[in-house]
Amino acid sequence: MKDLGAPAMPDAVVPLAVNDAGVVVGDYLQGNSIENVVFAGPFLYQNGSVQPMPNIFTSFVPFGLNNSGQIAGTEFNSLAERFVNYFYGQAILIPTLGGQPTTLLPIGVQQGVALAISPNGAWVAGASASRDGATVTPTLWRAGIQQALPLLAGFQYAEAASVNDSGTAAGAVFSINYLVDEDPAAVAHAALFNNNAVTDLGLLAGDRSSFAIGINNSGLIVGYSTALVPGSELQLRAYISPADPQSHAFLYANGAIRDLTKLLVNGTGWQLSFAMAINNAGQIVGTGTYQGQQRAFLLTPVAAPQINSVASAGLSVPGITNLSPNGLFTIFGTGFAPASMHRTVVQADLVNDALPTNLANTCVQAGAARWPVTYVSATQVNALAGSMPPSGKMPLSVITNCGMANELATDSFNATMAGEAPEFLYFVQNANGYNPVVAIQAQSGAYVGPANLIPGAVFTPAQPNDVLTVFGVGWGSTDPACNIGKMAPSAATLTGRYSLSIGGIETPILYAGLTPTYAGLYQVNFTVPVGLSPGNQPIVLTVNGVKSPSGGFLTIGP
Structure with a gap:
């Protein structure tokens, strides 16, 4: 985790996008609610320091940054209603820092909001909206040409808040009454737009609404889920409101939405509220609280554990790669435990004379079963094979931090089964x-x-x-x-x-x-x-x- 800090004058510094080089753009702001936000201007984090973005007008909010330094964002023309109703803006593309901005035309005679740009610069994501709140159409721009994305049944509106190099977008589907200050019946769910289809990403347990704000080329999605009713500011609440315990930054991967705070390996004292962006290296930026104060954060993923090979425990040369019932075997790989870990099962680990299936927070998953573990190190796990058919393949995975909120499993490794492998x-x-x-x-x-x-x-x-x-x-x-x-x-x-x-x-x-x-x-x-x-x-x-x-x-x- 890298703390991006907070400048002396504004109340908060909010990162909005990060590219594969770890460059971050965002905005300084004063005030801590929708009603009294005052901007101090966009910022750039590069080469280890935070500095004001050069030659950019302060009414511009840089929502997207790609690997070539192109920036997509929105110039808000009505300061008083900038986030009460964000339909007063122009979608802007800036080709390079300090370059001349280009306006991206919305669909029809509506207002355009640009919220993201793909890493390769081929796509800009956002929405086209009418000032009366009658329509909000999720929109992609490619080479300056608008493209409407579909809505999801049961929801009145949608927006695309991020997009990757393949044109896959993430954002939200929502229904809200813009004619009232607060709509207690409002609903919003994070959504994925892919191949002209929309997928509802759901909510974290106990929450009321969610918004996807970032997506990378691997299809990993970040955003936030909250117990609060969504307001007219939608996902921009993450931008203008202070971090709060009712909002939870999330990561959506492998078909599941997960609380980012629970995935931290060195995050003692942190509560991550909003995840704004994720790059192709898996780095995530957002805001949260540390020791009660709002801070910006940069998360860098820990290398995932990986299985390289499986062999019978005798370690013959050449090795026996077949597994048999009640056969001791060894898994070789990386990232199974801390580098200093060398943990052998001892008498105190046994329960009713049975080997543990969780040793030093490490488990071996075989199909739907957990197999007994006898030794754990960073590069080796020894285990005992359970019951199995006499032929075929058995998918194996090693789970680190097993049983904890931040547990992480290797990709499956297909081991060959046999009745015996003497x-x-x-x-x-x-x-x-x-x-x-x-x-x-x-x-x-x-x-x-x-x-x-x-x-x-x-x-x-x-x-x-x-x-x-x-x-x-x-x-x-x-x-x-x-x-x-x-x-x-x-x-x-x-x-x-x-x-x-x-x-x-x-x-x-x-x-x-x-x-x-x-x-x-x-x-x-x-x-x-x-x-x-x-x-x-x-x-x-x-x-x-x-x-x-x-x-x-x-x-x-x-």
Whole structure:
């Protein structure tokens, strides 16, 4: 968030538009109500400072700014009625700062109001209105030519308050009686104008009216929703009235309208009332209150979390990308948590011996289900796959700030499902995929592997007739069936057909199934066969015809 401040003399500074370079235009004003607004002139925010806009008449209000420095706005000819009834104006296009203004003709013999310009300068948005308030027609100008936009059934009027490079506009549909000072029956809803159709964007919960004021090329829309009855000033209330707790800046994205204050990540003490504009980088300008005083703000979006890949938790090379029920797996990406976060599930996180589905405010969404999470960092999330079909795709997403008002989800990542995806766990993981499996002596728990495998740990090679336990993940269903996400209370044998080979020799299995007191962990117990050559011998588990990766090995002693 960037505080644009407030100048010493006027009561407020109000930003109205921002381009992709972060340049902002707006207006200084004195007074804090519709009846007594006095203007101090338009301003420009550029290169880190706020300054008066050069060579521009003070009766001009710069509602729109594009990437070339073109400005669209309205020159209000009747100062006394500038915002009581905004039908006393001329739509103006200024080609460059300090350039000669051009009047944009309205539809018919009405008054024109220009409220926005597209980033590429191809479109200007606004309205054509009659002075008697009989008509308000949403209007686009392209190359100076007017184009009427449609109205929405159930509403008397409409206006286009913003437009993007494709000519998609956002504004409001409304019904109001202009012959009275206040119309308690007035209604207004934020609206989207696209392909000659109008979409009602709705309201925030508990509010009475809403207005869309900005749209970018991605179709993201900003504005405000309020508990107040709309007045004749319409969305310009955001411009001339002080920020108040009954008005809530909103962001409309992915078909939903959301309260911007609740999306802030560093906004303690702020209440965002009005969002005026959004650029193609997602930056948003508007007004709100901070510690009880009105301030202008500039919001810059935090990079959205992103999934890059998904792999079984053993991290074999090449990796296993299939997910199976009760299979531990890893999600790699960016933005999952703060950079300093390295959070592993601990005993205190368990509820009734079940892994949490929200760890460090991070969740894994799989279709309609939340899957258990065991580890969270900025670039990695470890989770346990839930129930799933034996084939097809499962849409996965990681949700940051999970369960909070500002939660944010990655785009869906389609992972491949399978009935089983057997893999051993490894003491170390080598880039060539040739790895020592996690093996212990079944009775003593002593580590089995090459001597000096890990500094400070004691490893000894296996000998013929040793009874060993080797651990892995993704081995599939068991009998009795496991309660996925809970610590296994006892042994449970694999239901699939399974076999084990070491150094190419078929090896009798004593037990293959779940590891008691763990979730998602499997083990195979066996006796090391006689006749194996000393050295590192490949070990392969096959479940229902699916083999574990060939790079796992067991070290056999002389």
